[in-house]
Amino acid sequence: MLSVSNISKSFNYRSVLKDVSFTLNAGETVVIMGKNGAGKTTLLRIIARIMACEKGKILFQNQNLFDGEPSIRKKLLYIGHAPAMYTALSAIENLTLALNLRYIKANASKILDRLNHFGLGMQANDPISIYSQGMLQRLKLAYAELTDWDLLLFDEPFTGLDQDGVALMDKALTQWIKEGKTMCMVLHNMERAKQYGDQILYLNHGVMESL
Amino acid sequence: MYNFWGYFLAVYLIVFGAIVxxxxxxxxxxxxxxxxxRYTQSE
Amino acid sequence: MQFFFHNKSNRVWLVLIIGLMLFNIWNIVVNTPMVPDQHWAQKIFYVHVPSAWVGFLSYFIVMVAGIMYFIKGDEHWDKVGLAAAEIGTLFISLVLITGPIWATPIWGQPWIWEPRLTTTLILFLIYIGYFMMRAFGGHAERVKRYAASLGIIAFVDVPIIFVSVKFWAPEIQSHPQVEMTSQPPGILIPFLLSLGIFTVLYRLMLKYRIHVIQVNYKRVADV
Amino acid sequence: MFLTLLKKELFVEFRTREITISMIVFGLAIILTFAFSSNVSPVIIVNFAPGMFWIMVLFVTVIGVHRSFAYEKEFDAFSMLISAPIDRGLIFLSKWISGFIFLTIMEILLFIPFYKFLMIDFPIQPWLALGTTILINLAIMVVASLVSGIAMRARLSEVLLPILLFPLVSPVIISATKISGSIMRGEPYALWDIWLLIILTVIVVFGLVGYTLFDFITEE
Incomplete structure (x- = not known):
């Protein structure tokens, strides 16, 4: 499904990723761990083509991600720390926009139903600038549920969630694993990594080691 | 008509001075x- | 990494160019005819016009380096672009200094809004922005991409600037480049010779600057 | 896909009205400064009016374009656009056209105060003036969007944007002043057709260059 080969990225000549390679087959879930600043987020953003990298090749569904057409990334979804949405727009408008950008027909009732499911039904029409960190995290979950993706790059799903937020996230993740979806997550605590990850990779000093 | 020897000299000094x-x-x-x-390598 | 002039061919080139330059100056001072009303001032453009030519050639190379950097993604092209931008700006500022010096006796005041000088000035301002962007653009890797795209945008703008300025500022008759084609061989031959020598000098300067950037990059990257 | 992006630009602007408000107020401030600083008789002002108008438009474009990229940075909204499976040249086009729309709205609103405050009479053929202004807006906006794509993420983007923009857009400003001047004086088309050609070349050339380069510029 995804094969990342010898990615290297440096900021002001300090190399953050020296030579990162790993492969991820369909239906598998990979958890990437590492200290802060090890380059986990950089790696995910490079795969999502948000960030450029100096060297390296990435094949997604064995098509070259760097030189290929943009439409290759239709089934690749990246969810980062920030919700990547417009503060001025409301939750519904943001989701409609995000889905249209991915060539998905977005009907309002389906969106509203997902928002209700994740406990955001009441604030659906308020601009997301007033959302709390936990609500933003649920908005991301709703977004992930609505888009049909084959590979999800999820950056630290559990930050800023209260009790039932964590429960919601657990339910969603286990359900996706049951459905056989492939995911690549960045996590921090070990037993969650063991619970979800078929393969756990440890990123330190710019190189990827499997634990 | 005085010749412009001074300007010629100034321009050539500026151009070749800058290049050198x-x-x-x-x-x-x-x-x-x-x-x-070399200092770092020899350390 | 060793000194640029340790390897034999660069040293030979340096000696050759010094010789050519001295010959060039001697040739201009002695052999070129003295134009009646301008005397020595007319000899300024044996240096002024070649510097402008080298400056524009250099900005063209920045564009080519930018395009190649995007196609190949190879680090080397960014160094070529940076070196060419720096040397180009050096020559263009020489043109902007010598231009008014030449204009004071001939046209009466130092700065005249005429097409060529104005185009050179606007290009100079664009490259001030280019170097500011290289300083404040963000981390080095991103700045390389921005610099390459700015190099392309700047040179694409040159013809547009030149045409708009050509109609905006009235043409002054006694402009060196305009006169060039209608010159007697006595003036034309030394001029073309000087042009060639300046281009050869530029080639060596470019190679030298790329080498120095390479050495600096090696030092920074290893640390 | 371009329409979705354009709709988003207009929608966000409609919701916050940041760009239009700041453009109009800033434009008015510049007009008043012109009026205060030049209390000469209108007969003399007429020669400077086109130049003043386009200087105002240029400064207002810098404010507007800067705002339009600022709200992309909140909540990292720009990464939604970049990671989406769309061609990034479309982002450039949507920024260009939406900026153009805001600039035209701003100019239409400031058209009357500009002429009234400087006490000069309106151009003889207003439709011709409007048509050329629209073309000139397009030309200014294409350069502004391309340069703001570069300056957006820089640390000193407030300073870097005008410094990069003004020299690059100078041919457009020269042509714009010439066109507006001759329209105000009601000169025949033959006199200022060359300037219109320059404006059209800028639109075509920078549109193409922007479309191809934006893919490299937007990546972080």
């Missing part, structure tokens, strides 16, 4: 970088 100056600056920079570099 540039070479000197490059040489000094190269010197500094290489010495700096």
């Amino acid at each position: 100056g540039w070479f000197i600056i490059q040489f000094r920079m190269e010197n500094r970088y290489l010495n700096d570099n």
